[in-house]
Structures are given as structure tokens and as C-alpha cells.
Amino acid sequence: MYDVAIIGAGIMGTSIARNLMRYNLKVIFADRENDVSSGTTKANSGIVHAGYGADADTLQGKFNARGNALYGDLCKELSVPFKRIGSLVLALRPEEVQTLGELKQNGEKLGVPGMKILNREEVLKLEPNVNPDIHGALYAPSAGIVEPWELAVACAENAIDNGAEMLLNYKVSQIKKIENGFELSNGSRTISAKLVINCAGVYADEVYRLITDTPEFKIHPRRGQYFLLDKTAHGFVNHILFPCPSKLGKGVLIVPTVDHNILLGPDSEDLDVNCKESTETTLKRLNFVREEVMKLCRNIPFRENITTFAGLRAEPFGEDFIVSESPQISGFFNVAGMKSPGLSSAPAIAEHVSAWVQDKLKPEPNAKFDPIRRPRIKFVELSSEERQALIRKDPRFGRVICRCETITEGEIVDAIHRNAGGRSLNAIKRRVRPGAGRCQGGFCGPRVLELLARELSCSPTDILQEGEGSNILIGKTKEEA
Numbered sequence: 001m002y003d004v005a006i007i008g009a010g011i012m013g014t015s016i017a018r019n020l021m022r023y024n025l026k027v028i029f030a031d032r033e034n035d036v037s038s039g040t041t042k043a044n045s046g047i048v049h050a051g052y053g054a055d056a057d058t059l060q061g062k063f064n065a066r067g068n069a070l071y072g073d074l075c076k077e078l079s080v081p082f083k084r085i086g087s088l089v090l091a092l093r094p095e096e097v098q099t100l101g102e103l104k105q106n107g108e109k110l111g112v113p114g115m116k117i118l119n120r121e122e123v124l125k126l127e128p129n130v131n132p133d134i135h136g137a138l139y140a141p142s143a144g145i146v147e148p149w150e151l152a153v154a155c156a157e158n159a160i161d162n163g164a165e166m167l168l169n170y171k172v173s174q175i176k177k178i179e180n181g182f183e184l185s186n187g188s189r190t191i192s193a194k195l196v197i198n199c200a201g202v203y204a205d206e207v208y209r210l211i212t213d214t215p216e217f218k219i220h221p222r223r224g225q226y227f228l229l230d231k232t233a234h235g236f237v238n239h240i241l242f243p244c245p246s247k248l249g250k251g252v253l254i255v256p257t258v259d260h261n262i263l264l265g266p267d268s269e270d271l272d273v274n275c276k277e278s279t280e281t282t283l284k285r286l287n288f289v290r291e292e293v294m295k296l297c298r299n300i301p302f303r304e305n306i307t308t309f310a311g312l313r314a315e316p317f318g319e320d321f322i323v324s325e326s327p328q329i330s331g332f333f334n335v336a337g338m339k340s341p342g343l344s345s346a347p348a349i350a351e352h353v354s355a356w357v358q359d360k361l362k363p364e365p366n367a368k369f370d371p372i373r374r375p376r377i378k379f380v381e382l383s384s385e386e387r388q389a390l391i392r393k394d395p396r397f398g399r400v401i402c403r404c405e406t407i408t409e410g411e412i413v414d415a416i417h418r419n420a421g422g423r424s425l426n427a428i429k430r431r432v433r434p435g436a437g438r439c440q441g442g443f444c445g446p447r448v449l450e451l452l453a454r455e456l457s458c459s460p461t462d463i464l465q466e467g468e469g470s471n472i473l474i475g476k477t478k479e480e481a
Contacts, residue, residue, distance in 0.1 A: 008199035014155035021162035023363035032171035037152035043311020050140035052107025063345035070347035078154035079375035087143035087240035160419035204336035224266025252292035404437020
């Protein structure tokens, strides 16, 4: 029997799994998908919010401010890129200047550091491409950017390094309360655990319904669509740009990424509760994103767009996060409704849930816990001398597979064989970025597929693009004919 079973391997589930390994606990985290970070986490803006946006007396306010403060050390331990580039909330109308003051006052209650109200001239000095008709902005220097999927992968990897177990392609279909805990089943394999933590994202309400007929919450998906601009747009903006927030969220944004792209979006489109896989993009909503971001900056280089995509946020029928033990079932903990600022709050929520587990099980500290993740080699960032030395040591780093991103065979092989290693084309893309450049995998995709098949000792027809059924090849052309 496990001490803790975590359902869901997005940023919440993996952060909690890693944090729990600081104690002598037997932990397993499971996900219905073929890889970690395959839900909301993989289609996320990657913003670590400063923490001024949520009311001080909410869980969002509490966890965002604390989570932001933890990000620097967390990403350093896990060798994940994180940059505190700061954010600007732009007042596009005179009456919005008052909103800036209210946000600043709320942030001060929560301990958000260094916030300032800037006038028009100060904003344009920081960001020359901003709409010149603005009336000011709230500047928050502690806001940052991160790759959410890489952070989730790193948390999963470090958790496994420290003794946790991971189970993918495991869709929980039954949860049974037993005398000393719970039994989880996917129909073919049963897992027993003393405690269960539900981090199932848009499916958190359905997972909870497996153990109770009267759940206290319900989740509906809110779709957000994005443009992704090529690295040639790097420097167009240097801070995260927000409009003033509305009841639907923080608005449509312009966000630099840690890999020097520019994200435009997302919009906010509430979907039916049954549309939890609806990640298609639509011309109507992408046009809306275009119109909204052009209010922030007028000369956006849309010609540099390399892809569009959509993600789903887990919206609760309520304003706040759901982070608590079930009032009906002792030992069952829900981490649900993780809309924005969920990513920013993840490290603090992991602390909170770990404290709950400590209270329940009274585990001893794990004296062997190692918080440091082995850094991955980034060939493109090495000096000429470092590259030559690496190639002499391992010739695979001399074979460039992805020319857009300068990703080598050595990097891809390492990403396959690490704990929580990638098993599909998109899984490798999330880890080391082949296919993330201008050609979007048109040239490197077949080579990555070959490497996966070779390293996993399987047929190329077994390699998936993403999840079950997304096989890229079905056989040899003449044989099929």
C-alpha cells in the first residue's frame, strides 16, 4: 500500500509529489495521459504572477504571493529557466488609472514587493511599442516567466529520483473507500493508498464523483487561444503586458517567453462541462485575440506567427481555488479549480498539501532527499570551446537534429532516458524543443521519430505524436497499397 496516491501529473500533481518526497513516504502519481503536463499545463502562458490580482482574503491571494516568492529557489534547484522580467498592467482609459491604484493597494496587503504606478512617459520609456494613448501602468518587478511544462517534467523527474513512482496512461475509473485508505482502479490495475490527492485538472470534479454522489464543486472548461510569434520577434516587448482585469480574468496579454518567443493571448471562452477535450482553435476567437492585443501595442509583427494553439483552464463554479480535504471523506484531498494564478501558486499549494499529509501520517523527514535535478545540456547555449569538448566526449552532440532550435541527437537521447523521460514527439518537444521553431517539426519530426524508435527498441509505427491513437506512421507505403 502506498502512503499517498496523487491523481494528475500536471504542475500541481508533480509539485506535490516532489514536495512529499522530503519525507519518508511511499508516493505514486498517476495520469490518464501519455505524458506529464499534458493538460492545462502544456498550454499555459507561463506567467508567474506577482500576486496583486486576487483578494487578500482568498486562497488565490494567499497562494499566489507565497508561490511567487518560492519560484527563484525552486527553479534553481531544478535547473529550469525562470526570469523575473516584471509586468505592466496598462490603463487604456482614464478611469482605469483608479483600478491600478486598487491593484497596488491589494498587492501591498499581500506583501508584493516593489510595485509602482507609472505615468505614460515612464511606460513608453520601458516599452516603446506600447499604445501611445495609454494613461499609465502598474509595474510589478517580481512577476516572471517560466516554461510550465518543463517545470512539471522537472518536478516529476526529481520526485522519481527521490523514490516516487509514476504511472501514465492510467485513467482512474473507480475509487473505493476501504478500512485503512482507498483503492483506485483503471479497470485492469488497482492501487491502494492511505491518502488520495485529486489534482485531475478539468476532470477533478469527475474524479471526485467516483467517491461521492454529492460533490461540493463542479468544473467547467474555459478555453484560451494563442498566437505564438517566432524568435525573430524577440525584443518587441520586454515585460508581461496586461490590460486592466475584468470579470473573465486578466484579459488578453502579450508575453515574452523564456525561449525568446512572444505569446499573444489567451482569450476566455466558457465551454460546456462536457467539452473537456475541446482544444481546437477558431478563426473567430483568434481574430478577437488579435483585436485585443492591438489595443496594447499597435505594430505587432503578426507576420512572425509560427503557430496557433488553445488550452483549457479548469474553472470552478465559484471564484476561488478548491484546496482542502473533502468534508465528506476523510483522507481525500481536492486540489481543483486551478485557474490563473494556478501555475504561480503551485509551489505554495505543494507546501500546504504536504503539511496536511504530515498532519495525517506523521512521517519522518527523508534524510536522503536531494532537491537538485541534474541540469540538461543545452547545446545552443554553449561556447564554441564547450561544444567541441562535448562532441569529443559524445559525438551524438555533434549531430544537429532540429536546425531551427539547434537541438542535437545527444539532447534528445538524454530526454528519452531520464526519469519521466519522453515517449512521444510532443513529449520530446516539451523537454528539449525540437519542433518548437519556425518549421514546427516539418524537418526534424521524422528524425525525432527515428531516435525514439531506436532508443525505445520499438517499431516506428508505435511512436505517437501525443496521446493514444495519434500514431504518425501506420506501415510501409507499398505494403499499405
